[in-house]
Amino acid sequence: QLSLVESGGGAVQSGGVLKLACEVSTVSMEGYGIAWFRRIPGGDLEGVSCISTTDDQTYYSERLKGRLVISRDSAKNTVNLLMKNLLPADTALYYCVQKAHGCSNWDVRSDSDYWGKGTLVTVSS
Numbered sequence: 066q067l068s069l070v071e072s073g074g075g076a077v078q079s080g081g082v083l084k085l086a087c088e089v090s091t092v093s094m095e096g097y098g099i100a101w102f103r104r105i106p107g108g109d110l111e112g113v114s115c116i117s118t119t120d121d122q123t124y125y126s127e128r129l130k131g132r133l134v135i136s137r138d139s140a141k142n143t144v145n146l147l148m149k150n151l152l153p154a155d156t157a158l159y160y161c162v163q164k165a166h167g168c169s170n171w172d173v174r175s176d177s178d179y180w181g182k183g184t185l186v187t188v189s190s
Contacts, residue, residue, distance in 0.1 A: 067091045067179055069161045074184030077151055085146040085184060087161030095119065098164035099144040100171050101135070103157035103186075111157075112172025115164065116144060124168050151188045158183040 073085040087099060100115035114135040115124040123135050134147040148155065165177035 067163065069163060069179065069181035071159065071161045071181045071184035074159060074186045076187045076189065079152055079188055079190050081151050081188070083148050083151060083186060085148070085159055085161075085186075087144045087146075087181060089142045089144065089161075089163065091142065096167075098166070098168035098171055099137070100162045100164050100168070101144075101146050102160045102162055102172075103155075104160070104183075105154075105157045108157075110174070113159070114146060115168040115171035117168045119167060122168065124171055126172070148186075151186075153188045153190050156186060156188050158185050 068090040070088045071085060073083060077083055095118050097118045098115050099118060101113040102110055103113050104110050113126055113129060114133055116135045116137050121137060125133055132149045136145050160183045161181040163179040164171055
C-alpha cells in the first residue's frame with residue numbers, strides 16, 4: 066500500500082535552513098512526480114516544487130525558486146526539499162504528494178494525487 070511520510074519540519078528563525086524529507090513507501094517510485102505543496106495558516110494551498118521520478122527533471126514555484134532545492138534518493142525512495150533563507154511567510158503545513166502523471170501541471174490538484182499528512186514549518190522573525 067502506498068504511503069508518503071513527511072519529516073524534517075520544525076521551528077526555525079528567519080534566514081534559517083530546513084530540509085524536509087518525504088519517504089515514499091511503494092514498490093517503485095518510477096514513473097511518477099513527487100511534489101511538495103504547502104498550506105499557509107488561513108490561506109490557500111500552494112504548489113512549491115516537483116521532481117519527476119522518470120528523469121529527475123525539477124520544477125519550482127516562480128515565487129520561491131532560488132531558495133529551494135528538490136532532490137531524489139532513489140535507493141531510499143525519498144524526496145528531499147531543501148529550503149534556504151526562510152521567511153516568516155514560509156510558515157505552513159508542507160505536504161508531499163505523489164502525482165500519477167509526472168510533473169505535468171504539477172501545481173494543480175488532481176483526483177489521482179496521493180497525499181501525505183504533512184509536516185509543520187514555523188519560521189519566526
